Amino acid sequence: MKLYDVYPLFDVNIVNGEGCKVWDDKGTEYLDLYGGHAVISIGHAHPKYVEKISNQVATLGFYSNSVINNLQKNVAELLGRISGYEDYNLFFINSGAEANENALKLSSFKNGKKRVIAFKKAFHGRTSLAVEVTDNPKIIAPINANGHTTYLQFGDIEGVRAEIEKGDVTAVIIEGIQGVGGVVIPEESFLQELQTLCNATDTTLILDEIQSGCGRSGKFFAHQWAGIKPDMITQAKGTGNGFPIGVVLISPKFEAVYGELGTTFGGNHLACAAAEAVLETMEEENLLENVNRVGEYLMQELRKIENIKEVRGRGLMIGIEFEEPIKEIRRRLLFEEHVFTGVSGTNVIRLLPPLTLSMTEAKEFIRRFRKVLGQ
């Protein structure tokens, strides 16, 4: 059997990782400014991560959600304390799309409505509702195009107000920082007004922090820069440092009902061991401080480089926009300078390194990036 060919691949076979570095099967070392798409939070093969998962798999790899799992309670407690959401409740699933799927479903169960406001260039995942609220007709199959979503301009508060006034909107879903859309940060006043509007109209405000959460922006969640407290927050990617895990943080406004939500694998013992390792390491290694310091340095140095249209971002989620397509720059970074980077659209290079990126590694990236740009 061959693989179903859905990804255009770089011709590199990564077989090893440590910290912010990965190695291919020929032994070539690469600097990882991509984090496997914002997934690697505490670094590849972090010793605590390896130890926790190894011990857990040797003890109990899996049992079902029909019995007590104290690991889940521990992750909920840790996450609540570290993120400042101790009064919220936690639901575990396995991916970002599933997190959004469940958040939207729960919203609709609560207020009985079924239209969603999403924003232009939003990306929320590839499964049924998650893809339907994603602003990309190319990835919405006819079976998913069920007319639940109205897409508005990012920042259009009057548009949101007008739609909500029609009375059938269950939720507004918005990324903490738009990732696929090009690293676009919502105005703080926009998020604050959204929260006020949603609170006043029994509309659920869902913050998709799947990419921008878990410390990536320099606060635990990117929306915390605006001082808001949404009704639900979805998180995945960095939460398990590579182990598949998704979570929904749910406001105490929502009362759990048996049977409404459920999952076989969500919150399994190995996933919890991975999340525990991530959260404990974030605290022990003071990673938020590192994200802010190294992120600021990177943005400051990138802004000194000529011929870049704009550098945007927060913490270690950085977009570098050029006037022209960046495909060749990214290819040369990888194959000549051995640096992995991400991309948004055609003209934006996206940096999503592990949150452990050191100043030395950041300086080395700037040196190699300048070299590729001939500066």
Ligand SMILES: Cc1ncc(COP(=O)(O)O)c(C=O)c1O
């Ligand atoms: C903002 C955002 N939401 C949702 C998702 C979907 O997550 P997953 O691929 O884990 O389903 C992604 C993935 O890139 C994302 O960036």
